[in-house]
Structure formats: C-alpha cells, structure tokens
Amino acid sequence: MTPRTRSIAQITVLFLILILSIILLFANFAYLNTQSNYDKQYIGHAGELRVLSQRIAKNATEAATGKALAFKLLSDARNDFERRWGYLRQGDKSTGLPPAPPSVRDEMESVRRDWENLRKNTDIILASEQTVLSLHQVAATLAETVPQLQVEYEKVVEILLQSGAPANQVAVAQRQLLLAERILGSVNTVLAGDDSAAQAADAFGRDAGRFGQVLEGMLNGNATIQVTRVEDADARARLAEIAELFQFVAGSVDEILETSPELFRVREAAGNIFSLSQTLLDEASHLANGFENLAGGRTLDTVGGYALGLLALASIILIGLVMVRTTNRQLRETAEKNERNQQAIMRLLDEIEELADGDLTVTVSVTEDFTGAIADSINYSVDQLRDLVATINHSAMQVAAAVQDTQNTARQLAKASEHQAAQISEASEAVGDMVESIDRVSAHAYESAKVAERSVAIANKGNEVVHNTINGMDNIREQIQDTAKRIKRLGESSQEIGDIVSLIDDIADQTNILALNAAIQASLAGEAGRGFAVVADEVQRLAERSSSATRQIEALVRTIQADTNEAVISMEQTTAEVVRGARLAQDAGVALAEIEGVSQNLADLIHSISDAAQLQTSSAGQISHTMAVIQQITAQTSAGSGATADSIRHLARMASEMRRSVSGFTLPPPAEPK
Known part of the structure; x- marks a missing residue:
C-alpha cells in the first residue's frame, strides 16, 4: 500500500467517525429539544389546569347567583379544562405532543377523579342556565313590583283612614303590607339557597295565596275570611291598580315553587365545585411538579451529547494532522514534476521561436511530456x-x-x-x-x-x-x-x-x-x-x-x-x-x-x-x-x-x-x- 493510499484510508475512517459523531450529536440535541418542548407543553397545560380549576369555582358561584355572563365563562373554562386535560391524556396532534409519560400516572389518576366530580357539578349548573336566569329575572321583577304594591297599599290605608272606614278594613290593609314584605323576603331566601330555602319557598306560596285572597275580598268581599268590601272609590281605584300589579306575583308563584328545587341543586353543585376546586388545584400542582421533575432528569442525555461533541472535535484534529502530512508529501512531488515541465516548456519555446516571426513552414516536435x-x-x-x-x-x-x-x-x-x-x-x-x-x-x-x-x-x-x-x-x-x-x-x-x-x-x-x-x-x-x-x-x-x-x-x-x-x-x-x-x-x-x-x-x-x-x-x-x-x-x-x-x-x-x-x-x- 502506497503512502498516498494509506493516507486516504486514514482520512476516510476519520471522516466516517466525524460524520457519525455529528449525526449522533444532532440526533441527541434534537431529542433533547423535542423532549424539552414537550416538557414545556406538559408544564404549561398543568399550570393552566390549576388556573382553570379556580376560574371554574369562581364562575360557578357567580352563575348560581344568576349572572348570565358567568354561565358563558363557566362553559368556556370547562371546555378549556377538558381540552387541555385531553392533550395530557391523549396528546396533541397539531403540535405532535404525545400523551403524558407513565412516570406521572398516579398524579394523572388523581386529577382525573377530581375533574370528573367537578365536571359533573359543572354540567348540572350549565344545564340549569335557563331556569336560574329565569328565576332570578322573576325575582328581580318581584323586587320591583312588591315595593310598588307596598306603596299603593300605604295609599289605600291613608284613604281608608281619611274616609273613616271600619277599623277591621284598615287592619286588613296594614296586614297586606306585612305580607308583601314577607313575600319579598321569602324570594330572597329562596335565591340565597341556604338551609331555610325550602321553608322559604313554601312560605312564599302561602303568603302569595293569602295576599291574593285578601285583595280579592277587599274588592268584592269575602265572608269566609271575614273581609268586607271596600266602598270608597279612590281606595277601590288603588286596589284595582294593586290587583294589576299582583297578577305578575300570582303568576310567578307556581314557577318559583316548581323551579326552586332545581335552583337548590345548582346551589349545592356550586358548593361542591368550590370544595373540589381546592383539591383539584392541589392535584394539578402535584402533576405540574411531576412534569418539572421529569424535565430535570434528562441530564444524562446532555452529558452524552457533550461526549459526542468531544469525539467529533478529536476526529477533526486527527483529520487535520493526516491532511497536513499528506499535503507536504504532495508538495515535494509537485516540485519535482514542475521542474520536468519547465524543461519541456523551454524546448517547446525554442521550436516555436521562428513561428513568432511569421514562418508558417515550422513543424513542432511532439514528445511524451505534457x-x-x-x-x-x-x-x-x-x-x-x-x-x-x-x-x-x-x-x-x-x-x-x-x-x-x-x-x-x-x-x-x-x-x-x-x-x-x-x-x-x-x-x-x-x-x-x-x-x-x-x-x-x-x-x-x-x-x-x-x-x-x-x-x-x-x-x-x-x-x-x-x-x-x-x-x-x-x-x-x-x-x-x-x-x-x-x-x-x-x-x-x-x-x-x-x-x-x-x-x-x-x-x-x-x-x-x-x-x-x-x-x-x-x-x-x-x-x-x-x-x-x-x-x-x-x-x-x-x-x-x-x-x-x-x-x-x-x-x-x-x-x-x-x-x-x-x-x-x-x-x-x-x-x-x-x-x-x-x-x-x-x-x-x-x-x-x-x-x-x-x-x-x-x-x-x-x-x-x-x-x-x-x-x-x-x-x-x-x-x-x-x-x-x-x-x-x-x-x-x-x-x-x-x-x-x-x-x-x-x-x-x-x-x-x-x-x-x-x-x-x-x-x-x-x-x-x-
């Protein structure tokens, strides 16, 4: 084997080692970069789950109080939580994110249990959106109507006192003022949804029925409840206006009584969400910590990348040494060849000197040189x-x-x-x-x-x-x-x-x-x-x-x-x-x-x-x-x-x-x- 052939073989082997080292180095860096990107997405989704758990609790509480915007925000938060939870469980095809690794399986299972319970309560609230909004709308209208009833009844009482009406009629009119106050208080208690909400709903129905019966007796007389007919024209005109206002209250009684149990379930679901949100927050935090620990355990892959980089650098140095030695040998051979070529050129110039003077009869000798x-x-x-x-x-x-x-x-x-x-x-x-x-x-x-x-x-x-x-x-x-x-x-x-x-x-x-x-x-x-x-x-x-x-x-x-x-x-x-x-x-x-x-x-x-x-x-x-x-x-x-x-x-x-x-x-x- 000649020295030139041996040098070429050495350079080829070193180039193969260099290329292999570079390929492995880039593959390692690509793997680390991909995994680091995945870790960032995992941690980002887990962090968003923590935020969304508290947002769902806040929006659920506001939705239970009858805020229409809270229902939309609650639905968006639920869907966002479900979407990000799906990315962690099944991966994200759009970004190439794979499902969460088995090393965080326990944390994922804890989050899944709490999320399923919280989602069920969230679905209960969202399914009752129309009922809750309608009931709160009725309550808002009652909050405007009942004070008007009270004002009108106060005027009726004044008219009865001025006209010298019987004392029992005046007393009945004054009791109507108290009934109106109790009706409004019962509605507010029902909307509050506390322990006395069921009793407040029953009391609302009884008080509204009693109010309507007495109002009818004052207009037309009712011997059963011992309410006599009011004869004063001004008082009767006021009672007629009260009757028109009370029609909405009477029409709302059945709706409030029928929908109050559903409102109670919404209130209960909001309370459950508030309790579960803290647990879900803790579990989501544990999941985020698990992903962070997973990212910190990739140091070994980084060391391997550095080793491959050193191997590539050593290959480059060896290739340089071999190429320098080969180049020096080629320079010596080239100098000898140039000397031979110089002599051949001088012979050629001597033969074509007459051609430069215009003598086209010259014929140049053809040799084996270049x-x-x-x-x-x-x-x-x-x-x-x-x-x-x-x-x-x-x-x-x-x-x-x-x-x-x-x-x-x-x-x-x-x-x-x-x-x-x-x-x-x-x-x-x-x-x-x-x-x-x-x-x-x-x-x-x-x-x-x-x-x-x-x-x-x-x-x-x-x-x-x-x-x-x-x-x-x-x-x-x-x-x-x-x-x-x-x-x-x-x-x-x-x-x-x-x-x-x-x-x-x-x-x-x-x-x-x-x-x-x-x-x-x-x-x-x-x-x-x-x-x-x-x-x-x-x-x-x-x-x-x-x-x-x-x-x-x-x-x-x-x-x-x-x-x-x-x-x-x-x-x-x-x-x-x-x-x-x-x-x-x-x-x-x-x-x-x-x-x-x-x-x-x-x-x-x-x-x-x-x-x-x-x-x-x-x-x-x-x-x-x-x-x-x-x-x-x-x-x-x-x-x-x-x-x-x-x-x-x-x-x-x-x-x-x-x-x-x-x-x-x-x-x-x-x-x-x-």
Missing part, C-alpha cells in the same frame, strides 16, 4: 493558419475586383439619381402649375354655382309670380262671367220693361179712344155733358202724355237692350281673352318650371364640378407633396450612392491593407499536381 499535447495543438493551429492566410490572400484579391465593379456601379447609380432628381423637380413644378390651374377652375366653378343658385331662386320666384297671375286671371274671369250674367239678367229685365211699356201704350191708346168717345157723347149731350167733356179732354191729354212717355221709355229700353247686348258681347270677348291670357300664363309657368329644373340641374352639376375640382386640388397637393418626398428620397439616394462609393473605396483600401497584413507570413510552396 507539452506533447500542446505541440500537437500548435501544429494543428499552424496548419489552420496556413489555410486561413491563403484564403485571406485569395479573398482579398476577389474583394478588390468586386470593389472595382461595385464602385463603377455606384458611380452610375449616383448619376442616374441626379438625373432622376432633376426630372422629379421638373415634374414637381408641372404639378404645382396644375394645382394652381385647378384652384382657378375650382374658384370659377364655385362662382358659377352661386350664379346658378341665384338663377334657380329667380326662376322659382318667377314661377310663383306666374302662378299668382294665373290665379288673378281666374278670379277676373269668374268676376267677368258673373258680371255678364248680371248684364244678361238686366237685358232680360229691360225686355220685360218693354213688354210692360207696350201694355201701357195699348192702355193709353184705348184710353184715348175712350176719351174721344166720351167727348163725342158729351157734345151730343149739350150743356149737360159740358163738365164731362172737360174731364174727357183731360183724360185724352193724359192718355196722349202717357203714350208719349211710353214711346220715350220704349226708346230708352231699346237703347238699354242694345247697350246690354254690346256689353254682354264685350264681356264674352274679355272672358275669352282672359282665358287665353291664363293659358299663356300657364305655358309661361311650365316654361319657368322647366327653367327652374334646368337651373337646379345646372347648379348641381356646377357643385359637382366644384367638388371634383377641390378633390383634384387636394389630390394634386398630395401628389405635389409626394413628389417633394420622392425628390428628397432621390436626393438621399444620390447622397447614399456617393456614400456607398466612398465606402467601397474604403473597402478597397481595407482589402489592400489586409493583403499587406498577411504578406509577412511565409507559406510553403504549393504542392505540384500529380
């Missing part, structure tokens, strides 16, 4: 470098040729870009002129649209005037026709007048003939007929005058008829002219409507032309802007072409420099083709 791999790598790198330099030379020549071609192309592209920029500038100017022309067309179209709109408005007004003229002519035609009808009726009336005048003329002729006959007869009569002859002459003259007037009227009627006929003819001609004028006006209205439609269409077309001109103006503006952008792009392209030509020239210079940079390498002559 520099052999380096020499092999150098030979491979030299081969790769030869290929790389040859490739660079070839690529540099190709790049130079390509650069020359690209430079010529860039010059042509720059010239084409300049020519394109000039053409685009001319096109931009033409587009600008076109935009100005389109703007003028748009302005003229806008003015034409306004003129067309005014033409439409004028044609519309003319159409309205023609319609109004037609309506006026229709009205004139109707009026002329009506006037012609009236003139015709006037001609017809003139014809009738002519007929009447003819009749009058006939009558005048006949009258003239009769007057002539009368004159002849009067002349034949001589003197006797002279007066009649005068009358006949007057009648004849009247007939002649009537005939003359009739002829004048007839001539006038014929004139009127002739004028009427001429007027009718003139009216008919006027009506025909009016109808013809209305027809012409209608034709003018139709023509104006057509003119209005044509003007509207013309206005719409001009609007369309104006909109199209504006759209073309906008499009031409966009085209002009686009041409400007294209001109800028062309200018940028021309500048880029110049920059590209400069870059190509720079690339040509770089290719030349690259050829010069690799010209210092010496390459082996190319192999001759076979």
Whole structure:
C-alpha cells in the first residue's frame, strides 16, 4: 500500500467517525429539544389546569347567583379544562405532543377523579342556565313590583283612614303590607339557597295565596275570611291598580315553587365545585411538579451529547494532522514534476521561436511530456493558419475586383439619381402649375354655382309670380262671367220693361179712344155733358202724355237692350281673352318650371364640378407633396450612392491593407499536381 493510499484510508475512517459523531450529536440535541418542548407543553397545560380549576369555582358561584355572563365563562373554562386535560391524556396532534409519560400516572389518576366530580357539578349548573336566569329575572321583577304594591297599599290605608272606614278594613290593609314584605323576603331566601330555602319557598306560596285572597275580598268581599268590601272609590281605584300589579306575583308563584328545587341543586353543585376546586388545584400542582421533575432528569442525555461533541472535535484534529502530512508529501512531488515541465516548456519555446516571426513552414516536435499535447495543438493551429492566410490572400484579391465593379456601379447609380432628381423637380413644378390651374377652375366653378343658385331662386320666384297671375286671371274671369250674367239678367229685365211699356201704350191708346168717345157723347149731350167733356179732354191729354212717355221709355229700353247686348258681347270677348291670357300664363309657368329644373340641374352639376375640382386640388397637393418626398428620397439616394462609393473605396483600401497584413507570413510552396 502506497503512502498516498494509506493516507486516504486514514482520512476516510476519520471522516466516517466525524460524520457519525455529528449525526449522533444532532440526533441527541434534537431529542433533547423535542423532549424539552414537550416538557414545556406538559408544564404549561398543568399550570393552566390549576388556573382553570379556580376560574371554574369562581364562575360557578357567580352563575348560581344568576349572572348570565358567568354561565358563558363557566362553559368556556370547562371546555378549556377538558381540552387541555385531553392533550395530557391523549396528546396533541397539531403540535405532535404525545400523551403524558407513565412516570406521572398516579398524579394523572388523581386529577382525573377530581375533574370528573367537578365536571359533573359543572354540567348540572350549565344545564340549569335557563331556569336560574329565569328565576332570578322573576325575582328581580318581584323586587320591583312588591315595593310598588307596598306603596299603593300605604295609599289605600291613608284613604281608608281619611274616609273613616271600619277599623277591621284598615287592619286588613296594614296586614297586606306585612305580607308583601314577607313575600319579598321569602324570594330572597329562596335565591340565597341556604338551609331555610325550602321553608322559604313554601312560605312564599302561602303568603302569595293569602295576599291574593285578601285583595280579592277587599274588592268584592269575602265572608269566609271575614273581609268586607271596600266602598270608597279612590281606595277601590288603588286596589284595582294593586290587583294589576299582583297578577305578575300570582303568576310567578307556581314557577318559583316548581323551579326552586332545581335552583337548590345548582346551589349545592356550586358548593361542591368550590370544595373540589381546592383539591383539584392541589392535584394539578402535584402533576405540574411531576412534569418539572421529569424535565430535570434528562441530564444524562446532555452529558452524552457533550461526549459526542468531544469525539467529533478529536476526529477533526486527527483529520487535520493526516491532511497536513499528506499535503507536504504532495508538495515535494509537485516540485519535482514542475521542474520536468519547465524543461519541456523551454524546448517547446525554442521550436516555436521562428513561428513568432511569421514562418508558417515550422513543424513542432511532439514528445511524451505534457507539452506533447500542446505541440500537437500548435501544429494543428499552424496548419489552420496556413489555410486561413491563403484564403485571406485569395479573398482579398476577389474583394478588390468586386470593389472595382461595385464602385463603377455606384458611380452610375449616383448619376442616374441626379438625373432622376432633376426630372422629379421638373415634374414637381408641372404639378404645382396644375394645382394652381385647378384652384382657378375650382374658384370659377364655385362662382358659377352661386350664379346658378341665384338663377334657380329667380326662376322659382318667377314661377310663383306666374302662378299668382294665373290665379288673378281666374278670379277676373269668374268676376267677368258673373258680371255678364248680371248684364244678361238686366237685358232680360229691360225686355220685360218693354213688354210692360207696350201694355201701357195699348192702355193709353184705348184710353184715348175712350176719351174721344166720351167727348163725342158729351157734345151730343149739350150743356149737360159740358163738365164731362172737360174731364174727357183731360183724360185724352193724359192718355196722349202717357203714350208719349211710353214711346220715350220704349226708346230708352231699346237703347238699354242694345247697350246690354254690346256689353254682354264685350264681356264674352274679355272672358275669352282672359282665358287665353291664363293659358299663356300657364305655358309661361311650365316654361319657368322647366327653367327652374334646368337651373337646379345646372347648379348641381356646377357643385359637382366644384367638388371634383377641390378633390383634384387636394389630390394634386398630395401628389405635389409626394413628389417633394420622392425628390428628397432621390436626393438621399444620390447622397447614399456617393456614400456607398466612398465606402467601397474604403473597402478597397481595407482589402489592400489586409493583403499587406498577411504578406509577412511565409507559406510553403504549393504542392505540384500529380
């Protein structure tokens, strides 16, 4: 076995001992920590049991006196005690606490017996919570009601004394005051729960019954108990109020008598809890002491932990000593190996000295030393470098040729870009002129649209005037026709007048003939007929005058008829002219409507032309802007072409420099083709 192998074996054994010691040490510490934590929980639960035993006793006493909050506190304390007692008996899964160890079995058994007795009494009190609270509520109400009864009965006594009531009635009322006092005292004694509580409950029932019987007798009379009816109205009103107040007392009698035994059991259970709590306190204290003694007995485990720690420390020291000895031996071997490597490195440096001067024909010798791999790598790198330099030379020549071609192309592209920029500038100017022309067309179209709109408005007004003229002519035609009808009726009336005048003329002729006959007869009569002859002459003259007037009227009627006929003819001609004028006006209205439609269409077309001109103006503006952008792009392209030509020239210079940079390498002559 070599020294190196022996050292490794020793270190391995010591490491195993160290690891085992550390594992045992941590296991011991973990065990001690866990047990210490368990001991703290055991002691904490036992201490809480001591506190809870006294809390249960206090809350039980207060619950028996009718305090509602005490029942909740008593229930919480009981449940908390039961929970912690369960942790000690069965363990706590949430914290990993196991059941109490067998070493405290006697203390656990003592606590169990006392706790079971105390819990039974606690359950009795909690089960009677409603009864106790109800009974104390009744007692509290009675404590308020009974003094009111006493006050009212004192007023009844005063009224009876003032009204001169019989002495026996006054005495009965005064005895009621004493009964009320005894009732209240009996209730308080029942609630106190002492030895006389049972007798107090019976006395309460008897006194309440007697009080109610006497109250009824004072209201209605009762010969059996020798109580007469009270007649005074004020006293009876007070007695009625007392009767209302006493209804609660009477209703509470049965409840108090029925629940008082349960209250007595609660009082007894509270007393038992008070007695057991002290015993339970002592037993819980013994249990806590047992857990503390259990924690103090773990000193041996601590000593074992210290021993394991010392063993681990000794293992570390031994490992250090072995490693120091091994390290010193390795240092000597390393120094000898470094000397051999130094000589191999110097040989390698001598061989690659020519390679540093750029001679790629050098081949480094490969030996068995560690520099052999380096020499092999150098030979491979030299081969790769030869290929790389040859490739660079070839690529540099190709790049130079390509650069020359690209430079010529860039010059042509720059010239084409300049020519394109000039053409685009001319096109931009033409587009600008076109935009100005389109703007003028748009302005003229806008003015034409306004003129067309005014033409439409004028044609519309003319159409309205023609319609109004037609309506006026229709009205004139109707009026002329009506006037012609009236003139015709006037001609017809003139014809009738002519007929009447003819009749009058006939009558005048006949009258003239009769007057002539009368004159002849009067002349034949001589003197006797002279007066009649005068009358006949007057009648004849009247007939002649009537005939003359009739002829004048007839001539006038014929004139009127002739004028009427001429007027009718003139009216008919006027009506025909009016109808013809209305027809012409209608034709003018139709023509104006057509003119209005044509003007509207013309206005719409001009609007369309104006909109199209504006759209073309906008499009031409966009085209002009686009041409400007294209001109800028062309200018940028021309500048880029110049920059590209400069870059190509720079690339040509770089290719030349690259050829010069690799010209210092010496390459082996190319192999001759076979």
